[in-house]
Amino acid sequence: MKVMALTKRILQQIARDRRTMALLIAAPILVLTMLHLVFNGEDYVPKIGLVDLPRSIESQIDDTGAEIHVYSHEEDAMKEISSGELDGYITFVHHSPGITLEGSDPSVNSAAIKWIRSAFEPLQESNPKQEIEISYVHGSSDMGSFDYFGPVLLGFFIFFFVFLIAGVSFIRERTTGTLEKLLSTPIRKWEIIMGYVLGFGLITMIQSTIIAWYSIYVLGMLMEGSFWHVLLITLFLALTALTLGILISSFANNELQMIQFIPVIVVPQIFFSGLFNLETISDWLSWIGPYTPLYYAADALRDVMVRGEGFPAIYLDLLLLLGFSALFLLLNLLVLRKYREI
């Protein structure tokens, strides 16, 4: 009977906490829907350039299943690869075809190679022994998926933990009454927020350094660029996670409710961070990407770690991350007005 009484009480409690109930049902639905949309998306259509191919060959190529661009000079095609307009191009030197791929995303590489092989099938019938030579601008054929996903996961985990820990400790501050005690002193609201940013900023600096160091030097994650640039990006990302975590914690009454925000605020970001090819995600979902901080951090991390780019390639991403942090900071100040007007 005691067990039944306890069961009843627990059911009553959950029934009264409507948010917990909504999350128990809505969050799995949300995540499952997104996974469905991401994995059942359209096939990737590779963007292939044809550089100065002999007329006879160009006319024989079956162009279904790819976006074809025609160039007369190799430099033009190369430029398009750098700007991301092209996944690879085909040249014809000494009567044998050569393929050059952008190379940083293994799934795009294989889509491009697959298409090229089928497109050249009719040609190979007349000349069966011909091998196609493939070269990569970034990475290589032995670059694993992990090398491409690595930078995204690195950013994600830093974001996730900073978000959670900052949020939970701010909730503690509220529920133990120390926030009220703090606000009864002549401290200014921005001083409280800045105190948090600095305190956690230091902690996350150590955290980011260790995680980045471990991933690169222990796990052997591909690292073409500078370690300092990676640290700079993760620090900026952590700052965004910190300010967002504190902001979100204002809408939670306890630690459990903070955790409930993870599937809504944190997990979906991973779908738009380049872990899955954005072009194959349904159009009515893919627009969210540019509104998530992880999108920019992952882009910058991949630029540095996979493509070996320097500061000019990442400064815009860093600026946007800083913009997110500034916005969240401002909102935090507004939310703190709830506890003290001045």
Place this chain on the structure above:
Amino acid sequence: MDDNVCISIRHVSKTFGKHQVLSGIELEIKDGEIFGLLGPSGAGKSTLVKQLAGLDTPTEGENFLFQQRMPSLSLMKRIGYMAQADALYEDLSAKENLQFFSTIYGIRGKKQRERIREVMELVDLSAHLNKRVANFSGGMKRRLSLALSLLHEPELLILDEPTVGIDPVLRRNIWDAFYDLNKRGTTIIVTTHVMDEADKCDRLALMREGAIIAVGTPEELKEKSNTNSLEEAFLAFGGE
């Protein structure tokens, strides 16, 4: 306006949504008084003292402290506030808690060490300075909270149910500390729902359902209502 008025509450009302918590409060508290707000829980005592501490604002009316309108950051330096719940960082030691809050009040260096020693002596916790707060008993936490609100030598001390859940011996010790501070010129506001504690105040306001039903010294209140105890007086003023 009278020079020795410390707090002046002018026609203060507060509503949360449709719920009226305070209605038309008018009250003056003089410099150097120990003033008690007596009433059952839910009477609006905490809401009123939170406004005086600058943590809340009235929906209608105004609060003046030292002839200045609340809330104001410069006034907050002159107030010590102790909430109903012990607001302590349990992972830290008593000393670390005291150091944190005194630094926030701008007390540093030698002065800080001096003040920490003084307030810990006052609340009789000197022996436990380096202990972690998580290992403190309930009474010790209460006294440490009091010590924290005394660090900056406030002219006005606002205490929300300071002795709730504390044994009689300890309660007397805490009241001795209040008398001690009061002798040195500190004005003290105490909320309580314990009648015999209210007897220790210089003057009292009886609160019920967000309104003040009577103000006066404990003796005046008993006399006016023709009763022998504050409890009976409270019932008489409440019209029951």
